[in-house]
Amino acid sequence: MTAALAEALRAGDRRALAQALTRVEAGGAEALALLEALGPPRGAHRVGVTGPPGAGKSTLVSALAAVWRGAGRRVGVLAVDPSSPFTGGALLGDRIRMQAHLGDAGVFIRSMASRGALGGLAPAIYDAADVLDAAGFDPLLIETVGVGQGEVEVCAVADTTVVVLAPGAGDAVQGLKAGLLEVADLVVVNQADRAGAEALAQALDGTLDLRPGGAPPLLRTVATEGRGVAELAAGIDARRPGPNGAGAERPLRRARERIRxxxxxxxxxxxxxxxxxxxxxxxxxxxxxxxxxxxxxxxxxxxxx
Ligand SMILES: Nc1nc2c(ncn2[C@@H]2O[C@H](COP(=O)(O)OP(=O)(O)OP(=O)(O)O)[C@@H](O)[C@H]2O)c(=O)[nH]1
Ligand SMILES: [Mg+2]
Known part of the structure; x- marks a missing residue:
């Protein structure tokens, strides 16, 4: 039965996908058997999208999905809710922001609670990413709110980490500098239509220049209008890990972090x-x-x- 489910999943069966995700979320021996039956990953590009609350991550994820859909790609989205008691509304909001993709079988969106009583991303999130990979979704976008330790963990799940900031988060930037910006492969100033965006970008420019190992690209977007989003999608695609390319060591690091x-x-x-x-x-x-x-x-x- 597990083998049949894995097969149906790989063949692109939607119901098998929903069933498989439910099973890995439940955990236990059945989840383990299924994950094993999936075989080695197909190698979907796993993209972490993190940043402070309200920066526009979900809007950006939805806009990115639209760009990749236009290129014929099938896009998987996992929206991780770190503090489920408080953000029921945020999840609802995510669904509304992503509803442009409702009815499109080429975009799969799932919200997951991180059940973070002990802190940290739930193993089920890694497992869900493997299920979407097996089902042929590529890229996989994993949205998490970067408010603390989460940013390091999103890196453990992702090949490429996109940090989304917006004007108004000025004070937060100071505090986040050490954590968020250090792990960013791409930095986005979203809400570039709003006052203060240019000042934020300039401040970031200065900060990022000091980063050991070189500054990551800094992009400006207006997610609500799709401005700059194609460029961001191209920037992400350019970071796809290859055998010799940037981030080639990521799968190894991810495996290590995940087991641990x-x-x-x-x-x-x-x-x-x-x-x-x-x-x-x-x-x-x-x-x-x-x-x-x-x-x-x-x-x-x-x-x-
Ligand atoms: N003016 C402007 N508003 C934006 C832009 N992008 C997003 N917004 C708005 O900002 C608000 C927050 O957007 P979300 O996409 O929910 O932000 P988020 O980072 O996913 O928020 P959380 O998941 O709650 O952390 C929404 O009202 C969006 O419509 C933008 O580029 N410009
Ligand atoms: Mg969101």
């Missing part, structure tokens, strides 16, 4: 299971000033030996 993340997560889950009360008690003691946080952590670590 899955194991860390499983271990952490096991460790904290049954320790909810102990954690609560320790947290209270720390919050009340009765216990040093470092000491509390050290005590838990001691139990893990």
């Amino acid at each position: 993340a899955a194991v860390d997560r499983a271990r952490a889950g096991r460790f904290w299971a049954g320790r909810a009360e102990a954690l609560e008690a320790a947290a209270r003691a720390v919050a009340d000033g009765r216990l040093c946080a470092a000491r509390a952590a050290a005590a838990f670590c001691e139990e893990d030996r």
Whole structure:
């Protein structure tokens, strides 16, 4: 049954695709069997799109999908919701922004919760990308909100990382500089129609010049009008990892990060299971000033030996 599902998926069957994604999201032995049955990846270009909330990532992703559809490509989109309790509206918004592609079998869009109780991207996101790859979608766009550690993780999933910024996020840029900009293969100033966009681009230009290993390309877009989007699509295509090209080491790095993340997560889950009360008690003691946080952590670590 698993082999039949994998086969139908590779043949492009839509229902098989939905079924396969549901299965990998559920996890467990059946998910594992299916992922194994998919065989080696076809090599879809995995593109991470990250940046602060409201920068226009979803609008840009939708516009990019339109460009690639025009070139006859089949585009997969995974929108990762890092904090599901708060962004129910954002997901709904994403669906509205992407509805231009409704009814087009050449664009597949799925929103996924990262279920980040332990932090980090859920392994299911990596797995879902493999399913879309097997189904022949290429490129795969993975949208995540870059608000902290997420940006490093999106790199672990992606061959190419696009960082989207917009005017008004001026203060955020300072804080994000170290994290987001360091991992960017392409930097986009979106909402280039708005006041402050040029100042932001200039500030970024100066910052990016200082980056070790050279400055990534900086592009300006107006996602809502599609301006600059074809250029961005071309810039992304140019970064497609080849055997000798830029990013050739990415699949290896991705494999390493992915294995490590899955194991860390499983271990952490096991460790904290049954320790909810102990954690609560320790947290209270720390919050009340009765216990040093470092000491509390050290005590838990001691139990893990
Ligand atoms: N003026 C202008 N508005 C834009 C542009 N791109 C996006 N917007 C608007 O900015 C708002 C946020 O866009 P989204 O695409 O939802 O941004 P996002 O980065 O995906 O947001 P989150 O997923 O919530 O982090 C929407 O109202 C868009 O219509 C642009 O180029 N110019
Ligand atoms: Mg969005």
